[in-house]
Amino acid sequence: MGLIKIREERCKGCTLCINACPKKIIALAPYVNSKGYNPATLTDEKACTGCGFCYAFCPDICIEVYR
Amino acid sequence: MTTKVLMKGSEAIAEAAILSGCRYFFGYPITPQNEIPEYLAKHLPKVGGTFLQAESEISAIYMVLGGAAAGARVMTSSSSPGISLKQEGISYMAGAETPCVIVNIMRGGPGLGAIQGAQPDYWQATRGGGHGDYRLLVLAPATVQEAVDLTYQAFDLADKYRNPVMILGDGILAQIMEPVELPEANNQLPDKAWAVGKNENRPRNIVSSSYPKVDELEKVSIRLHERYAQIKKNEVRWDSYLTDDAEYVIASYGSAARIAKAAIKMARAEGIKVGLIRPISVWPFPTEPFQNIVPQTKFFLSFEMCTGQMIDDVRLAIGNERPVYHYGRLGGVIPLPEELLAKIKELVKEAK
Amino acid sequence: MDKVSSFPKTLVDVPMHYCPGCTHGIIHRLVAEVIEEMEIAFKTVGIASVGCSCFCYDYFNFDVVASAHGRAPATATGVKRVHPECLVFTYQGDGDLAAIGTAEIIHAAVRGEKISVIFVNNGIYGMTGGQMAPTTLPEMKATTSPYGRSTALTGYPIKMTEMLALQDGCVYAERTKISSVATINKTKKAIRKSFELQIAGKGFSVVEILSTCPTNWGMEPLESIKWMEENLETYYPVGLIKDEKEVK
Structure with missing residues (x-):
């Protein structure tokens, strides 16, 4: 059981977290933030293990991990 | 306190720095100022200080930046070509509002030039020297005693205005030996709340000259220039010699002013009423004494060991009110009082 | 559920100016986390250099001195000599450390200056717009090597x-990379080791971190990590280069 919270305003849509996620449950949102980036978003809350790989790879440190 | 000791100019500058509370020196060898780092290498460790020889003048000035940012009293010294190398760092220090004392024992230039004493770096010293719109407080001693007193004060001035202060000497001043009276050791150093270091009970400190936002940089520049205005108001220093009845006024600073005094004595013996105004702070330049003496003066003669640089400041001070001439020898040739006397007599003759 | 990972206190909570996918942000976080975990933020002084990371003084939540291009090791020397009890580190890119700052970095190592150097190498000048660096690979294109780096003209990385x-003054040198969670963790360990050696009063240490520059390499962030591993890493192999035990 885990959860991540993404500060979408800080996200630059670099996709590094998407690649890092072992469960492949992060994707770019169809909408853009105020900077014009499609932010990363969690697609399946139930599947998240809170492993923190996305946090480790996020250059903008905009992910919080809960377990 | 009244005991006098015989000291070489360069060593006296070094000792005055220690007495003023300077505990860190970073430098690189260059003639004719090597006795300053050599003296400090010997004596700084005895007072718990650090002397460190850097791999270049550039590195030395950035060690000074680090030491000053860390709140210490720091000094570096060099001679003309080495001071050119330091200019980048001096500009950074002015921009980062970090105090330090820089000694320039000038020698003949341009380029590698020669190691004999000369005064070719006046423009560089008084116009900031490096890139950007900044100033240094520049003090130009003419005697070993004055070198001691000004170096001692320089650290206080640097801390007071959070700006680099330059001691502008030359090979003659650095090598000459004279009796000096040394000041008391300064044990009360100012607290520097802005400096970096241990930061338990305060917000973080950033020491930087980087201001990427233009409006912010403009504000900083205005702040710096308000400070320079304060320096101009408070720190003008000058001396005069036989100016009361002078009809002709020589402008000269540092070692050249000593030669000028000798020439003035000779001219006076021949009935020529000539006097001397000697800027001690070359930035800020003492404009007022020059302006005040205009009514009685037929001409000014800027006597410098270069092709004429301070002459610009004399002209800026008095405008077109009177002619301003120049005399000097170049490349490290030390002019004789007789030569200056001949120039004075020639100009007096022309003026009549 | 408990919060297990979030923004470290040793960073200022502001958006960073780095391009999307730039690994500077990850390295900033690793440095900050090590300082937080070692509980030494109160006595840490960072030295910013010039290049993309020059604004790191906006991000690190402790004292920082901003130095000039290549001069950070000299500035670090000044700070460390005045405050030997502080952790003093420089954060430099390859344009800064490997070109204009070659003398300063070598002599800091020669002196065994008790500082840590975080050296981020992506083989290009980022901030100025993708010019060739001394670390640029042969045949690699940059804005000042538009036909690819010519070794005949400009030599070798x-x-x-x-x-x-x-x-002899260098006690620890390691090259790591930012390419996976495992290598990110390895990088963090290397940074921690460097900082611990400094706190223990040992000499100079350097952690070189192979990084990317998606913008100036003209690649997507993921693609650039792959490119780094396939190209940059072949020239700059990761691993321990010198360990503390080897010091005589």
Whole structure:
């Protein structure tokens, strides 16, 4: 059981977290933030293990991990 | 306190720095100022200080930046070509509002030039020297005693205005030996709340000259220039010699002013009423004494060991009110009082 | 559920100016986390250099001195000599450390200056717009090597960390990379080791971190990590270059 919270305003849509996620449950949102980036978003809350790989790879440190 | 000791100019500058509370020196060898780092290498460790020889003048000035940012009293010294190398760092220090004392024992230039004493770096010293719109407080001693007193004060001035202060000497001043009276050791150093270091009970400190936002940089520049205005108001220093009845006024600073005094004595013996105004702070330049003496003066003669640089400041001070001439020898040739006397007599003759 | 990972206190909570996918942000976080975990933020002084990371003083939540291009090791020397009890580290890119700052970094190592150097190498000048660096690979295109780096014209890439490791004053030198969670963790360990050695009063240490520059390499962030591993890493192999035990 885990959860991540993404500060979408800080996200630059670099996709590094998407690649890092072992469960492949992060994707770019169809909408853009105020900077014009499609932010990363969690697609399946139930599947998240809170492993923190996305946090480790996020250059903008905009992910919080809960377990 | 009244005991006098015989000291070489360069060593006296070094000792005055220690007495003023300077505990860190970073430098690189260059003639004719090597006795300053050599003296400090010997004596700084005895007072718990650090002397460190850097791999270049550039590195030395950035060690000074680090030491000053860390709140210490720091000094570096060099001679003309080495001071050119330091200019980048001096500009950074002015921009980062970090105090330090820089000694320039000038020698003949341009380029590698020669190691004999000369005064070719006046423009560089008084116009900031490096890139950007900044100033240094520049003090130009003419005697070993004055070198001691000004170096001692320089650290206080640097801390007071959070700006680099330059001691502008030359090979003659650095090598000459004279009796000096040394000041008391300064044990009360100012607290520097802005400096970096241990930061338990305060917000973080950033020491930087980087201001990427233009409006912010403009504000900083205005702040710096308000400070320079304060320096101009408070720190003008000058001396005069036989100016009361002078009809002709020589402008000269540092070692050249000593030669000028000798020439003035000779001219006076021949009935020529000539006097001397000697800027001690070359930035800020003492404009007022020059302006005040205009009514009685037929001409000014800027006597410098270069092709004429301070002459610009004399002209800026008095405008077109009177002619301003120049005399000097170049490349490290030390002019004789007789030569200056001949120039004075020639100009007096022309003026009549 | 408990919060297990979030923004470290040793960073200022502001958006960073780095391009999307730039690994500077990850390296900033690793440095900050190590300082937080070692509980030494109160006595840490960072030295910012010039390049993309010059604004790191906006991000690190402790004292920082901003130095000039290549001069950070000299500035660090000044700070460390005045405050030997502080952790003093420089954060430099390859344009800064391997070109204009070659003398300063080598002599800091020669002196065994008790500082840590975080050296981020992506083989290009980022901030100024993708010019060729001394670390740029042969045939690699940059804005000042538009036909690819010609070794006949500009020589070969410089291996700074190997050179630093040769100096007796250097106690620890390691090259890592940012390419996976495992290598990110390895990088963090290397940074921690460097900081611990400094706190223990040992000499100079350097952690070179192979990084990317998606913007100036003209690649997507993921693609650039792959490119780094397939190209940059072949010239700059990751691993321990010099360990503390080797110090005589």
